[in-house]
Amino acid sequence: xxxxxxxxVSALQAGLPxxxxxxxxxxxxxxxxxxxLLTRLEEMQARGxxxxxAVAPNHFRLGMVANGMTxxxxxxxxxxxxxxRVGALPFVTHSYERPRALPDWPYNLFAMVHGTTRDEVEAKxxxxxxxxxxxxxxxDVLYSTRILKKTGLRLRRxxxxxxx
Amino acid sequence: MTLDATDRALIxxxxxxxxxxxxxxxxxxxxxGITVDDLLARLERMKASGAIxxxxxxxxAAAMGGAFCLCAMAVPEAEFDRVxxxxxxxxxxAHNYQRTHRLNMWFxxxxxxxxxxxxxxxxxxxxxxxxxxxxxxxQEFFIGFRVAA
Numbered sequence: 001x002x003x004x005x006x007x008x009v010s011a012l013q014a015g016l017p018x019x020x021x022x023x024x025x026x027x028x029x030x031x032x033x034x035x036x037l038l039t040r041l042e043e044m045q046a047r048g049x050x051x052x053x054a055v056a057p058n059h060f061r062l063g064m065v066a067n068g069m070t071x072x073x074x075x076x077x078x079x080x081x082x083x084x085r086v087g088a089l090p091f092v093t094h095s096y097e098r099p100r101a102l103p104d105w106p107y108n109l110f111a112m113v114h115g116t117t118r119d120e121v122e123a124k125x126x127x128x129x130x131x132x133x134x135x136x137x138x139x140d141v142l143y144s145t146r147i148l149k150k151t152g153l154r155l156r157r158x159x160x161x162x163x164x
Numbered sequence: 165m166t167l168d169a170t171d172r173a174l175i176x177x178x179x180x181x182x183x184x185x186x187x188x189x190x191x192x193x194x195x196x197g198i199t200v201d202d203l204l205a206r207l208e209r210m211k212a213s214g215a216i217x218x219x220x221x222x223x224x225a226a227a228m229g230g231a232f233c234l235c236a237m238a239v240p241e242a243e244f245d246r247v248x249x250x251x252x253x254x255x256x257x258a259h260n261y262q263r264t265h266r267l268n269m270w271f272x273x274x275x276x277x278x279x280x281x282x283x284x285x286x287x288x289x290x291x292x293x294x295x296x297x298x299x300x301x302x303q304e305f306f307i308g309f310r311v312a313a
Contacts, residue, residue: 020190052222054219055207055219067261098299142267150218
């Protein structure tokens with residue numbers, strides 16, 4: 001009777017079963033009482049192992065066919081302050097500081113913007129440019145043209161090395 | 165398939181998150197004025213049609229001692245399909261997008277250990293013969309991920 005976090009992740013990584021009581025179904029597979037599983041999941045959520053339990057929509061199928069990864073070369077000294085302001089924009093779904101890869105890639109601030117058209121994404125990109133002002137020395141936008149894979153985290157099947 | 169207003173409202177609502185309770189759909193169905201069976205049938209349909217890619221817990225590899233890393237490759241057009249197949253075959257590749265740039269393939273590695281990132285990226289380089297640029301996050305400014313359906 002030792003169900004690890006890893007076992008729980010494995011049981012849930014493909015998603016929740018679409019039934020009225022999904023945790024009862026997963027608990028039965030794991031050989032746990034349902035309330036024990038719920039308690040474990042609460043702990044995992046409290047520790048941040050589970051971020052949230054939610055739906056991942058396919059932006060393309062929802063008509064958000066323009067998905068622009070906007071990238072910016074921002075002064076290092078100002079990236080935290082400006083990144084926070086960019087990340088707070090309602091249309092920015094995620095925003096990160098990442099290392100540059102010179103000389104190929106001078107950009108250190110990434111902000112993902114979705115829209116129904118590329119014009120809409122360009123307008124939003126313009127709003128980001130206004131916030132960054134002269135602190136941004138160069139920028140680009142990379143539109144996604146195809147989802148090649150989207151599965152989320154998958155654990156590899158291997159020995160019991162990585163238990164909690 | 166086309167989504168009706170209820171489908172869209174359901175996607176919006178379910179991006180906010182689901183409670184950790186025995187019957188998690190009950191409250192949401194009541195809120196939306198539909199039955200749990202109708203709600204589940206809609207989810208099933210949207211999953212089958214690809215409007216929803218996944219429904220369930222979002223795990224943070226980093227909180228489990230693992231790691232994420234955004235990576236990019238410049239893949240020659242003529243080799244794109246072959247390289248896609250090779251890259252996607254790695255279970256550590258969580259998602260992968262084609263993008264408009266000389267760096268035209270962007271994927272996220274999710275691994276169980278921090279060392280797993282370099283191992284996977286090196287293995288992809290070895291198999292494809294193409295350099296894998298690595299862009300691990302240094303700071304995260306927002307983690308909303310929600311879009312209006």
